[in-house]
Amino acid sequence: MLESCTVCRASTLSVFHVIDGKTYWRCATCHATLLDPLHHLKTAEERAHYLLHENRVDDPGYRQFLSRLSIPVAAELSPALAGLDYGCGPGPALAAMLGEAGHVMSLYDPFFHPDTSVLERTYDFVTCSETAEHFHHPAQEFDRLDSLVRPGGLLAIMTCFQTDDARFQNWHYRQDPTHVVFYRAATFAVLAKQRGWHYVSPAKDVALLRKAS
Numbered sequence: 001m002l003e004s005c006t007v008c009r010a011s012t013l014s015v016f017h018v019i020d021g022k023t024y025w026r027c028a029t030c031h032a033t034l035l036d037p038l039h040h041l042k043t044a045e046e047r048a049h050y051l052l053h054e055n056r057v058d059d060p061g062y063r064q065f066l067s068r069l070s071i072p073v074a075a076e077l078s079p080a081l082a083g084l085d086y087g088c089g090p091g092p093a094l095a096a097m098l099g100e101a102g103h104v105m106s107l108y109d110p111f112f113h114p115d116t117s118v119l120e121r122t123y124d125f126v127t128c129s130e131t132a133e134h135f136h137h138p139a140q141e142f143d144r145l146d147s148l149v150r151p152g153g154l155l156a157i158m159t160c161f162q163t164d165d166a167r168f169q170n171w172h173y174r175q176d177p178t179h180v181v182f183y184r185a186a187t188f189a190v191l192a193k194q195r196g197w198h199y200v201s202p203a204k205d206v207a208l209l210r211k212a213s
Contacts, residue, residue, distance in 0.1 A: 007032040007138040008190050030190040033182040047111045049178050055091040066094045069129050069158040072202040081124035087131025094129050125154040132159045133179045146195050152213035160205050
């Protein structure tokens with residue numbers, strides 16, 4: 001049994017749903033929904049699932065999808081900043097797009113770009129696209145992300161916000177076995193308040209979090 005929320009650390013969890021023998025928890029503080037860790041994939045299984053994705057840097061459709069994040073991010077940035085694509089996957093198209101826009105991009109992914117030296121620096125902005133839903137330890141990951149962003153910098157996240165409890169069981173996002181945490185807009189509001197970030201959601205499924213100067 002989970003004793004506290006893995007996203008906001010509050011002790012306000014209760015069972016939300018049991019689907020196909022898998023238990024999902026709901027936090028009454030941040031409203032995140034969590035798959036019980038007993039049902040998380042093993043590391044090798046998780047990596048094998050990621051390899052099934054066909055997300056190529058030069059895929060126009062994938063780039064169009066990522067533009068939902070890159071466009072609002074670009075609108076917030078000055079020219080030629082230092083950025084990190086956190087959880088970039090095997091095909092770091094978002095980093096390529098932002099690099100083409102003139103920014104200097106670094107890459108990190110625990111499976112495909114595991115160079116931890118990039119985590120020893122700080123950045124003007126950090127992007128995290130279709131990654132936060134995979135976090136096994138979200139609160140720790142958000143602490144790390146906070147430490148990677150310079151004062152006044154930007155953390156930009158894209159993940160499919162969970163909105164309709166009635167559709168949760170058949171929701172395609174839940175059915176991905178590597179997705180273990182599901183956020184609402186209210187979840188990011190709580191995370192922002194905890195860390196002193198300014199939070200806006202300029203587009204569907206996008207959270208921009210500005211660190212205090």
